[in-house]
Amino acid sequence: MRIFRSGLRKLVGRPASIVTVGLLSGLLVLIIVATAAVSQRSGTPRAQAEALLLVTFPGAYDIILSFILGLGGLFAVIYGAAIAGSEWGWGTLKNAVARGESRSRYMLLSFAAISVMVAVGLGLTFVIGVVAAIAGATIANVPTTGLSDAATLGRLPEEFLRGWFAVTEEAALGFAIATLARSQLAGIGAGIAFYFGETFATLFLPDIVKYLPFAVARASVAISGSAAAAANGGGGPGAAASLGDANTALVLVGVWLVGSLVVALGFTERAEITG
């Protein structure tokens, strides 16, 4: 537990944590407020109604969540890679190992701290998004009566949990890539390339891509036809290649998560630490 708590403290104080959440929520707020502000000037009533979807509850919940899970996946890969890569680049893993710490335990608990930070980051961004949507609704004179829609609020926890699990898997992927590369920059670069590479590959190999980590992450949150539809249609990897069954996708997310961690821990355990 000492290492886990220490990992959390290190992540809370780390600029990358603040920048990641700041960027994600900043973009979300910007889109919501901008949409609300210009919706009145949309040419046709249909275009105006579509623009206002983002600030109309309860649908806004799903759109905000899908935005967070979509872009959050890319940010999670980068974040996971930055944390793992810096342990090698800064030589701090060396310090822990030379003090007799178990390599696997250290890395596993460091990742556990990352997964908690992912949950906190997603939760924070979601709350900021909802507050921004309420503000947007006020600007656009849209009623907020749907805020307390029981059906939507009832399924949000499950969607959120699935989303957190999916984004954690994406962070694990970045974590593993950076561990293999022993570098922050190489890990981040390879993680981004993987993210967009998967999108690109969807055009040619949809039957394979649907089993790949970003595609299964998106498919795993598709439980009720709301956030699911938005997430899968959000343009991210796997948008056109989905397993269809969210529960099968969730199992595959688990497989990718465990697989990524096994690779990262196995490599760390056997690696010769020269930096």
Add this chain to the structure above:
Amino acid sequence: MTASPSTLALATRGLRKRYGARVALDGLDLSVPTGVVYGFLGPNGAGKTTTMRLLTGLLHPDAGSIELLGRPFARGDRRRLFEVGALIESPSFYPYLSGRSNLRELAATGGPVPRTRVDELLELVGLRDRAKDKVSGYSLGMKQRLGIAAALLSDPTLLLLDEPANGLDPAGIVAMRETLRHLASTGKTVFVSSHLLGEVQVLADVVGIIASGRLVREGSLETLLASEAVVRVRVPRADSEAAIAAVTPIGPAAAMPPAGNEPVGAELWLRVQATPDRASEVNRALAGAGIFASALESGSDLENLFLELTGGEPLPGSEGTFQGIRP
């Protein structure tokens, strides 16, 4: 060294390590007695840091064995390191955290560390006033001091320090030396790798010299220096044979080859194995033979011993050495 295994804080036997085709360690046998400051000397690329990494489990040996504090140390014996403190190469920290936070987070790894230990160590290394500052703003010397504090976190029985004087100012070097001597006086063992011969000469009780991945000499500093006492005289090359004959009754003598790229000139150095107090005798013997030395040196410093044992030249496959400007 002839210390019995039970009195050794650290021992290696036949330690081997390769990096691809390059042999970093070629059967290293170290014997570090308990309660001493051990100076581990060697030129760049001789294998000092590789040895330190092997001793802390960062690398795994290709062959050979390690004993830490009287017990075997291999893969899976990481808990043995709970009693070991180490500073290997440059100190490594989270740049965005303060000095205190870095020590606190490091204390979360390995063996348990008392809560008050971090502040005690910050005081010891003179960083208490800067403890809240981010490490990214620290100078090299401050990072080095923090690294020494990190090595001392678990109040280790065996302390492994790789070039600990790097970046320290003269006052810092003196303070570090006193701290390490104090630790040794309390029964702890301090293993210091360095290429600063003067520093090791004033700090170490026992010295090991490594070259090309092998231990070429090991023993108490006193014994090693006594065995290497020499008087050197510079005489005309034409008179060298006569000079050797004149001084041989005082001690074995031989002509020294030109150092490095030094051109062969009209004079050369003779090396007479004799204690410094016999330098005047050597001079008198030469004068008696009608040979007048243009220079005379005597001494038994570690530098002479080091250069003699390591050749003072880059070793095959090593990092090389600074060549200097030769007119």
